[in-house]
Amino acid sequence: MTNNFKVELGQGGFGAVYKGKLPDNRPVDVKILKASKRNGEDFMNEVSSITKTSHVNVVTFLGFSFEGRKKALIYELMSNGSLDKLIYNKGPGTVPSLSWEILYQISKGIARGLEYLHRGCSTRILHFDIKPHNILLDENFCPKISDFGMARLWPKKESNILMSGPRGTMGYVAPELWNKNFGRVSHKSDVYSYGMMLLEMVGGRKNLRADASHTSEIYFPYWVYSRLDLGGYLRPGEVIASEEDEIAKRMTVVGLWCIQTFPNDRPTMSRVIEMLECNMNSLEIPPKPVLSSPTGSVPKSPAS
Template identity: 70%
Template sequence: MTNNFKEKLGQGGFGAVYKGKLSNGRLVAVKMLSVSKTNGEEFMNEVASISRTSHVNVVSLLGFCLRGRKRVLIYEFMSNGSLDKFIYKTRDETLSALSWDVIYKIARDIARGLEYLHKGCNTRIFHFDIKPHNILLDENFCAKIADFGLAKLCPRNESIVSLSDARGTMGYVAPEMWSKSFGRVSYKSDVYSYGMMLLEMVGGRKNINGEASNTSEIYFPHWAYTKLELDDDLRPDMEMSTEENEIAKRLAMVGLWCTQTFPNDRPTMSSVIDMLEGSMDSIQIPPKPLLSSPTRSPPEYSI
C-alpha cells in the first residue's frame, strides 16, 4: 500500500505516517504506531473514538490493522498536511502564506469539528491534544481534526472526566489538567487548547517564547491582550487591510475568551461559533489574563 514506505508524510510521538494508495487508486495516509509502553492504549483510543464520528471537520478513519504487536491506522489523505506548516513566520518559504479569509475559515472549521465531538456524537469525545500539528488540511484547505490517541470518551450527559494522568502538549494544556485548584477537567480543556491555537494563528508564532525577558511576554494570552488593549497591530510584520485587521482582532478576542484560566469562564464551542460568525459588536472584551504562564511547568506528553 505504501510502496515499501517510500514517502514519509510525518513523524510524531506515537509513530510515523506514510503516503499510500489503495487498490482502487484512492490516496491514503498510513500511520504506523510505535511499540507502546501503554500496551496500545493510544491505538484503542484512536479506533474507539474516531470510529464513532462522521463529520466534515473530523478526519475519516478508513481502516486499521492489528497483527501481533503491529498496529496500523489508515486515514483519508490530506494533501496540504498539517496546519503548523503554514501559520508560523518561520515556515518553509516554499509554502504560500495563508490569506486571512482562509485562516478565518480554518478557525471556523476546527470550531465546528470540536462542537461536534463535544455534543454531536452519541458519545462525547474530549480530544485533549488540540494543536496545529493535529489539524489537517485537504486540497481546499478544509480543516479536519486528527490524532485521537489521547482522547477520552464519556456519556453524553456527563461533562466532567477523571484522568489518571496529565495529557496533552506543553503550551496547549489547560491549567486544570495539571492542578485541580483551577477546576475540574472537562470539554472546556479542549476549548483552552483551541484558544491558544487561535492566538498562534493570529500572532504567527509559537505560544511559548523562550527568548522573552519576563513572564508576561512568555505567556501568550497576555501578549495578545496587551496588543488589543493598546490597539496595536497584531501582525506588524504584515501589511493588512481593514477587513483583515478585523478578522485578526476577532480571532484574538475569541482566543482570549477560550484561554481564560478557570474552565467556567470559557465559552462552549457553540458560543465560540456564534462569536466567530456574529457581529463584532456582540463580542465583549475578555478579562485580562494572568501575568504568569501556567504552561511552563508540565512536561510534554505527546507529539
Template identity: 60%
Template sequence: MAETKEASANVTVTVSSDPCRGTCEIKPNNANTTSSPATAPPPESAMRPSAPPPPFLTAPPPSRPPSSASDQNAVSPPYNVAQAKPGSSTAYPTRIITDHSSTRHNIIVGALIGSAIVLVLIFVIIFFSLKRKNRLRNTVVLWKKDKKNENIKAFLRSHDLLMPKQYSYWEIKKMTNTFMEKLGEGGFGGVYKGKLSDGRLVAVKLLNDSKSNGEDFINEVSSISRTSHVNIVSLIGFCYKPKRVLIYEYMRNGSLDKLIYNQGASSKYCQLEWNMLYQISIDIARGLEYLHRGCNTRILHFDIKPHNILLDENFCAKISDFGLAKLCKKNQSTVSMVGARGTRGYIAPEVCSNHFGRVSYKSDVYSYGMMVLEMVGRRKNIDLEVSQMSKIYFPHYIYKQIEVGHDLHLDGIKNEEDKEIAKKMILVSLWCIQTNPSDRPSMTGVIEMLEGRLQSLFFPPNPFVSSPTTSP
C-alpha cells in the same frame, strides 16, 4: 686365560683367547729343529686359528629400520643382546637407534587435532545455547504482544459492526511500498503515504511499540469510528498485528503547523492569508463542537494543536490524532483522569491540577484558544528568540497590546477587513484561555462569536491574574 694348542708334525700353534693379549704363537717342535731347511712351509690352513676373532675386531651388524608406525612408537631399551649365529660361541651386544623427532611430530599433530575438536564442540554448544535463548526470548515477546492485544481483540469483538476494514500487515507494506514515503512524525508514530488497490491515496499511521495494553489504539479507533463529520478525518482501515497501523484519508496540504510556521509558501497562501486562517479556525471549532455535542457519545480530544489539524486540497481543516481521546456520556459534564495528558503549551490548567477546577470539554476549549493565538502570531506562544522580553509569551503580549489600544503589528494585514478578522480571532482566543473553566465559552459559543460582529464582542478579563478555583 684358556689357551688353545694345536700340534702338527713339525709346528705347534698356540692361540690365546685373552682379548687383551690377542697373540698367536707358532713354535717348531723340538724334535724337528734340526730338520733340513729344504723342508716346505706349512700350509695356510694350518696357520688359521680355529677360534672366532675377538669382539673388538668385529663390526656390529646394522640395525633394521622400523617397518611400521607401531614399530616407531614402540619403546625399546637402548641395548639388546643379539642372538648368536649358528656355529658361533659368542653373542654380541647391539644398540637400537630410535627416531625421536618423528615421535615428537606425531604428538604435536595429535594435540592440535584434539584441541580443534574441543573448540568445535564448544562453539556448537554455545551456538545452540544462544539459539535456544533467542527462541525463548522471542516466545516471551510474542506472548507479551498477545497479552497486549487481548484488549484490542475484545474491543474489536464488541464493536464489530462499527469497525472499518481490517488489513493484514502484508497489505499495509504493499500499499506503502514498504513505508517508503514519510509524511511526518507524530507523538504516537510516523505517518506514511500509501495507495489503495482502487487508486485512492491514504495516510498510513504506524503506531510506536509501547508498553501500554493498546489503549492509544483503542482510543483512536473507537473515537473516529463513531464520527462522521466533514471536519473530522476519516478512518479507512486498521491493522493490529504484528504492528498497530491506522489508515486515514490522505490530506494533500499536510498539517496546519507547516502552514502557520512557514508563511509565504505559495502566492495563493499570501493572497488568502487572513481569510484562510479565519475559515480554518471556524472549521476546527465546528469539528470540536461535533465531538462535544454531535456524537452519541461525547468525545474529549485532549490534544488539540496545529500538528493535529490536517488540511485537504481546498484547505478544509480536519481534526486528527485521537490517541489521547476520552469518551464519556453526553450528560456527563466532567471526567476523572489519572495524570495529565496533552502537549505542553496547550494543556488546560485543570488537567495538570484539580485546584483550577474539574476536567471537562472546556479543556479542549482552552487548547483551541492557545492554537488560534499561534495562528494569529505566526509563531509559537513561547519564543525565547524574540527581540523584546515582553514578546516571549505571546498571549500575554497580545492581551496588553489590545488592552492599551496599540497597533497589533501582525504580518499580512493589508486592509481593514484583515485587521477586523485578526482582532476577532484574538478576542475569541483570550476568552477561551481563561484560567477558570467556567469563564470559557463552549465551542458553540466560539462559533457564534467568530461568525458574529466584532462590535458585539466584550473585552475578556485578564486570563493571567485569575485565582485558582474549584468550580467546574
C-alpha cells in the same frame, strides 16, 4: 500499501505518516505508531473514538492494521498536510502564509468539528490534544481534526470526567488538567486548547519558544492581549487591510475568551462559533489571562 514506506508525509511524537494507496487506487494517509509505554492505549483510544465519528471537520478513518507490536491507522489523504506547517512564520523561502480569510474559515471549521465531538456524537468525545499539528487540511484547506490517541469517551449524563493523569501537549494544556484547584476536567479543557491554537494562528508563532531570550519570555497571551489593547497589529511588520484586521481581532478576542483560567469562564464551542460569526463591535473584550503553563516561570505583566 505504502510501496515500502516510499513517501513520508510527516513525523510526530506518535510516529510517522506515509502516503499510501488502497487496492481501488484511493490515496490514503498511513500512520505508523511508534512503540511507547502508551502505545496500546493510544491505539485503542484512537480506534474506539474515531469509529464513532462522521463529520466534515473530523478526519475520515478507513481502517487499521495490527500485527504483533506493529500498529497502523489508515485515513483519507489530506493533501495540504497539517496546519502547523502553514501558520508559523519561519522566514523567507518557506511555505507562503495562508490568507486571513482562509485562516478564518479554518478556525470556524475546527470549532464546528469540536462542537460535533462535544455534542453531536452518540457518545461525546473529549480530544485532549487540540493543536495545529493535529489539524489536517484537504485540497480545499477544509480543516479536519485528527490524532485521537489521547481522547476519552464522555457519557452524556456526566458533565465532568475523572482523569488518571495530565494529557495533552505543553502550551495547549488547560490549567485544570494539571491542577484540580482550577476546576474539573470537562469539554472546556478542549476549548482552552482551541483558544491557544487560535492565538497562534493569529500571531503566526508558537505560544512556547524554546529559543526565546530572557527578555522576550513574556507569556504569549499577555503579549497578544497587550497588542489588542494598544490597537496594534498582531503580526509586527505586517500591514493588513481593514477587513483582514477585523478578522484578526475577532479571532483574537475569541481566543482570549477560550483560554480563561477557570473552565466556567470559557465559552462552549457552540458559543465560540456564534462569536466568530458575529460583528466585532458586539464582542466584549475578555479579562486578561492570569497564569502561564505549568512548566513555565511565573508570567510578568506587559507593563513590568
